[in-house]
Amino acid sequence: MKIVILNGSPRKENTAAMIEAFREGAEEAGHEVEVFHGGKMKINGCLACEYCHTKGEGKCIQKDDLEKIMPAYLESDMVVFASPIYYFAPTAQLEAAWQRVYCIGKPAKATKAALLLSSGSGAYDAAIAQYKAFTGYAGIQDMGVCTATGDENRSEAKLAEIKAFAKTL
Numbered sequence: 001m002k003i004v005i006l007n008g009s010p011r012k013e014n015t016a017a018m019i020e021a022f023r024e025g026a027e028e029a030g031h032e033v034e035v036f037h038g039g040k041m042k043i044n045g046c047l048a049c050e051y052c053h054t055k056g057e058g059k060c061i062q063k064d065d066l067e068k069i070m071p072a073y074l075e076s077d078m079v080v081f082a083s084p085i086y087y088f089a090p091t092a093q094l095e096a097a098w099q100r101v102y103c104i105g106k107p108a109k110a111t112k113a114a115l116l117l118s119s120g121s122g123a124y125d126a127a128i129a130q131y132k133a134f135t136g137y138a139g140i141q142d143m144g145v146c147t148a149t150g151d152e153n154r155s156e157a158k159l160a161e162i163k164a165f166a167k168t169l
């Protein structure tokens with residue numbers, strides 16, 4: 001399976017550790033994993049111009065780093081959204097990428113998804129509700145949600161749990 005991970009964190013710390021554990025497990029299980037660090041990319045918000053759904057035929061009118069993600073996103077069998085919680089929600093960086101893939105509507109090939117969330121003290125409700133609404137809309141299977149809160153971040157036990165989860169996909 002080709003797995004694309006969209007990472008909304010601007011740092012290479014807690015969410016990045018979750019992603020690496022996930023990647024190790026998935027690769028050991030024979031999957032191909034590509035990670036896009038959206039937190040370090042230049043991805044603007046959607047302009048709602050609807051070019052993508054008219055003349056653009058699925059392509060966004062904005063020329064920015066979303067163009068680096070789209071070829072892999074279109075080819076992926078599974079999409080993983082990863083983010084720290086910022087003020088009770090996924091980061092703006094992840095939201096920008098997530099809302100811009102709207103240019104193709106539902107994922108072209110992906111049939112599976114997962115969500116990785118890191119936080120100081122929780123507050124996952126909004127992120128999980130958004131993710132579940134997305135999987136329902138896209139008709140793709142939710143394979144699971146992994147969270148790491150406070151001291152769980154970068155803990156051996158949590159990273160082992162995420163790796164084990166990724167091996168079951």
Ligand SMILES: Cc1cc2nc3c(=O)[nH]c(=O)nc-3n(C[C@H](O)[C@H](O)[C@H](O)COP(=O)(O)O)c2cc1C
Binds near residue numbers: 015084089119121
């Ligand atoms: C701007 C900002 C807002 C945050 N808001 C929350 C929050 O609402 N709830 C929470 O539990 N943690 C919050 N945090 C803490 C981060 O979610 C937490 O430190 C996370 O592990 C960071 O992940 P990273 O190492 O991948 O950047 C916030 C951090 C920042 C910088």
